[in-house]
Amino acid sequence: METIIIKKAPEITNPEMETVYKHSFPRVARFVKDMGGSFDDARDIFHDALVLFIEARSKNEFVLQTSEGAYILGISKHLWSRRNKKGVNSVYFSDMDKEMTVPSDYYPSVENQRLLRFLKASGKKCLDLLRSFYYQPSNLKELATTLGYPNEHAASVQKYKCLVKIRESIKQRSLMYEDFLK
Amino acid sequence: MKTFLNNALLIEQYLQEKLSTGDRLLFEARMIVNPALRKDLNYQKKVYSLIRDYHRQLLKADIEAIHTKLFNDARNLEFRHTIEQIFKAV
Numbered sequence: 001m002e003t004i005i006i007k008k009a010p011e012i013t014n015p016e017m018e019t020v021y022k023h024s025f026p027r028v029a030r031f032v033k034d035m036g037g038s039f040d041d042a043r044d045i046f047h048d049a050l051v052l053f054i055e056a057r058s059k060n061e062f063v064l065q066t067s068e069g070a071y072i073l074g075i076s077k078h079l080w081s082r083r084n085k086k087g088v089n090s091v092y093f094s095d096m097d098k099e100m101t102v103p104s105d106y107y108p109s110v111e112n113q114r115l116l117r118f119l120k121a122s123g124k125k126c127l128d129l130l131r132s133f134y135y136q137p138s139n140l141k142e143l144a145t146t147l148g149y150p151n152e153h154a155a156s157v158q159k160y161k162c163l164v165k166i167r168e169s170i171k172q173r174s175l176m177y178e179d180f181l182k
Numbered sequence: 183m184k185t186f187l188n189n190a191l192l193i194e195q196y197l198q199e200k201l202s203t204g205d206r207l208l209f210e211a212r213m214i215v216n217p218a219l220r221k222d223l224n225y226q227k228k229v230y231s232l233i234r235d236y237h238r239q240l241l242k243a244d245i246e247a248i249h250t251k252l253f254n255d256a257r258n259l260e261f262r263h264t265i266e267q268i269f270k271a272v
Contacts, residue, residue, distance in 0.1 A: 018248050022261055029268045039269045047245045051238050108235040116232055116239075127236050134230075135237045160187045166232070167190070167225045174225075 011138055012054050020050065024072045031073060035080060035091065045083070049075040052102060058135070066096050074100045115170060123169065126162035133159050189219070193226045 012020075025046050032042035049072045056071075066074070074097035081091045082102065108116070119127055125147055132143045144155040195201050196209050213220045252258045253265075 014244065014248065017245065018252070021245070021248050021252060022258075026261075026264050026268065029265055033268050039265070042269075043249065047242055047249070050245050051241050054241060055238075105231070106238075108238075112232060112235050115228075116235055119232065120236075127233065130229075130233045131237050131240070134233055160190045163190045163194070163226065163229060164186045166229045167222065168186075170228055170232075171221075171225050 011058065011136055017050070017054075020053070020068060020072070024050075024069045027069055027073050028076045031076060032080065035084070037080070037084075041080075045076050045079045046072070048079050048106070049073075052106070070096065071100070073097075075102065078102045115173065118173065119166060119169065123162075123166060126165055129155060129158060129162050130166070189222060190226065193223050196223070197227065197230075 025042075028046045028049065029039070029042040032038075032045060037045075052075050053068070053072050074094075077091050077093060077097055078100060079102060128143065129147060132140050136143075140155060141152055144150075144152050147155070149155040149158060192201075192209060196206065199206075201209060213223065253262050
């Protein structure tokens with residue numbers, strides 16, 4: 001199999017995502033079915049694997065030593081295995097699969113879930129702005145307009161304000177929580 | 183506020199390993215004498231992890247929308263049929 005090196009792949013578009021979905025889901029569905037899983041299990045595992053694939057291809061240099069479909073299947077196997085530690089059927093990992101990893105913090109901690117709920121209710125604008133800066137830079141111009149900033153530069157200045165605002169907000173919440181526990 | 187902003191910028195550059203060796207050592211020395219700076223750094227790391235979780239959440243919502251479209255759009259009947267066949271009880 002040819003080694004494909006994708007250098008900082010552009011952000012995935014919805015039509016591209018749809019194509020990957022159509023090509024890769026059947027393979028993952030067959031794997032999950034063979035492992036004794038349901039349609040819903042397959043959908044959940046596949047969606048997480050797709051998130052991890054999109055994340056990996058947005059890194060500076062993503063070396064894809066296999067096809068996109070095989071990569072997504074490999075990640076799905078790891079996700080399945082993590083979810084079903086006591087599963088009856090053991091998962092077969094090829095050498096290529098073994099090289100793939102799922103970040104240990106992929107599933108958000110209870111604390112992060114709680115903080116995110118709070119931030120979505122109190123500062124969604126800042127969350128959206130920071131998300132664009134770190135994960136969707138090409139969307140920044142459009143977002144700046146949507147959020148009411150005159151241009152990208154104004155949005156850039158706002159970035160650090162948002163960073164500090166959220167940081168201080170978390171700090172206050174943590175202190176309150178500590179007081180509550182005392 | 184300006185001091186806060188500079189401190190956020192500096193922390194970001196430190197975490198992204200964008201500081202020169204001299205600036206990095208200076209920053210690390212400042213963290214030793216100023217525990218509040220170390221705390222800010224930890225809280226800022228938390229912000230980055232929350233933004234990443236938020237991004238993943240929205241990405242999953244986009245994927246979920248594609249799923250709904252593929253399974254409800256008449257143009258994708260063949261795809262839907264393939265998946266249904268896989269889970270059909272034997």
